[in-house]
Amino acid sequence: MKLFQLNYNRPGPGVRKDAPPQKPFIRFFAVLGRKFFDLIKLNLLFMIPVTAACVLAWLLTLVPQVADTYITYLPFVFVSPFVAGLTIVTRNYAREEHAFIFSDFKDCVKENWKAFLINGFVYYAVMFIIGFAVRYYSSMLGKSQVNFILMVVCISILVIFISAQYYVPVMIVTFDLNLKQIYTNSLMFAIIGLWRNLLLTAVFALIAYGFYLMQSTLLTIIIG
Incomplete structure (x- = not known):
């Protein structure tokens, strides 16, 4: 019956204060x-x-x-x-x-x-x-x-x-x-942070180009 008599006031392990940040x-x-x-x-x-x-x-x-x-x-x-x-x-x-x-x-x-x-x-x-x-x-x-x-x-x-x-x-x-x-x-x-910013800009450009290709493909399917 201990399953239904859990002590919720007992402290658990939680997050260690000295845990290294992610x-x-x-x-x-x-x-x-x-x-x-x-x-x-x-x-x-x-x-x-x-x-x-x-x-x-x-x-x-x-x-x-x-x-x-x-x-x-x-x-x-x-x-x-x-x-x-x-x-x-x-x-x-x-x-x-x-x-x-x-x-x-x-x-x-x-x-x-x-x-x-x-x-x-x-x-x-x-x-x-x-x-x-x-x-x-x-x-x-x-x-x-x-x-x-x-x-x-x-x-x-x-x-x-x-x-x-x-x-x-x-x-x-x-x-x-x-x-x-x-x-x-x-x-x-x-x-x-030039190199980091260049990498970020390249990623955004690739994402935008991907959306452009998706849009073009969808329009081709719908129209054609």
Whole structure:
């Protein structure tokens, strides 16, 4: 009968205080496993503004004057404030701290929307300028070797800028700094951790390319 007379007040082994911390790689998957369904809820919440931006971008493609221009990507700039909510919840999960998905998401968007929106416009402007420059210099490669050097410089600036963006959102929601200080620190981290950031960028590019192939395959199956 001892099975039904368990002493729940007796201390168990629990987690040893002197237990070594898990390695980041192992801890990542441990947190991912615990928060998997919460992350699905968080992404569904984030998909609301993303879907709205996709609809607006699609409507802009129906306007002949702007269909093939960067203006069609402009609606995605207005998704930037909602990245604040996505960042605060995932940051707390990474710290293994509690987070209320909806309320923390909403409060962080309300507190940081301006900084994130400005960063969204900066990102849009940089991508537009460097994208235009890379296309221009690549079309002029046959005329001078200088154009090749300038194209490589533009691509290098783009890679460093994208790497800096890995740090900007977390800094905005975590520290009381202005955007100039945040950009300075983010660029420093981007350069210091250049190889790690390059690897991360390559992984993201492969994932994006994989989704592109999946989309193309699905469209071929549906249409053809």
